[in-house]
Amino acid sequence: MGKALSFIGKAIPYVILFIITLPIMIMYIVLFITAFAKETYGIVPLSFTLENWNFLISGSISPPGTLGFTVYPNIYLVTFNTFLLAITVAALEVLFSSLAAYAISRYSFRGRNTFLTLTLVLHSFPSITLLIAIFYILRVLGLFDTLIGVIMVKVGLELPLGIWIMKGFYDGIPWDVEMSALVDGCTRLGAWWRIIMPNVKGGIASTMIFAFLSGWSEYVFILTFIVSQQNWTLSMLVASLIGEWRFVDYGKLAAVSLYYMIPVVIFFLFFQKYLLRLSIASKGPI
Incomplete structure (x- = not known):
């Protein structure tokens, strides 16, 4: 029993x-x-x-009712744009969040706790509420309808999460480990690069995963700030297959959607162990 x-x-x-x-x-x-x-x-x-997958050979997608004329950008160009967006966002977020989180974790300065609180509050705002402000900024900077503009926006909005993740990992490393390197003659930057960074690989991987997935699945900013088809990403292509034509070819739509998912699945299989290690256990400032 x-x-x-x-x-x-x-x-x-x-x-x-x-x-x-x-x-x-x-x-x-x-x-x-x-x-x-x-x-x-x-x-x-x-x-x-396998007709639904013929776009992998031709590189083009012809919607129903267009008599074979291609109105969508090349599928491989769109795929390249998507990888460029996701990888660049991931790389920049890891770089900036690693530096910022190290300063917050290792240095005690005036307004430190206020800054941490503000980053968390800013990350909680729905990004859609900032569309008008971001639109004006990108127009002034000449970055409207460019992937660079979207990348800058994504990195800025995702940075608070990356800072909090990396700070949690930095806080988990005893100060004695870093002090030993400094006593042996290593500079502060050298100690950060040679001693600290190898011990926060889990945080780096976790930050990179979240940033990559955020960039890969981005749709609202692409829809709002990208006009030219040559700057489309796969999310925009999938959305256009759903909404532009009266008749939807669900077979082709499903094939493109599955194609869109494959890199994410592969990426997750390689890095899933780091997600299991994600810990935000925080200690006091040093």
Whole structure:
């Protein structure tokens, strides 16, 4: 009886998890089936085809009703733009948040706690409320309709989260470790680079993952601040496949959506162990 109750107690969390994730699993299964199905009866495929994936060979997507004329940018150009946005945002956020978080963690200065609070408050604001202000700033700087402008905006808005993540990891490193390097003649910058940074790889990876995924999935800023099709990203391409034409080719839409997801899945499989290590356990300032 005791073993049975123990088994039930251990099984309940898995049952609850399965029930919660089942709707999400069904959606992805339907997406996968639709991407390869030529015709379906409900969600049951009647036949399979690779026609929905012909854009991988031609590089172009012809919407229904356009007599074969391509009105979308090249799929590989759009993919390159998406990678450029995501990788650049991730790299810049790791760089700036690492430096800023180190200063906040290791130095005690006037207004330190206020600054930390303000970064958290700024990150909590919905980015959509800043669209008009960002639009004017980008126009003045001549960065409207450029990926550089979107990258700057994304890095600025995601930086508070990166600072808090990195600060948590810096706080977990004893001051004695860094002091030993300084006593041995290492400069403060050298100690940060040679001693501290190798010990916060989990924080760097976590910050990079969140920044990469944020840049990869960005849609609102692309829709608002990008006009030229040559600067589109995959999120904009998927959205245009849904909304521009009366007839939606759901097979091609599913194929492009699945194509959009593949790099994220691969990226997550490589870095998932660092997400499990994410810890924001904070100590007092040194």
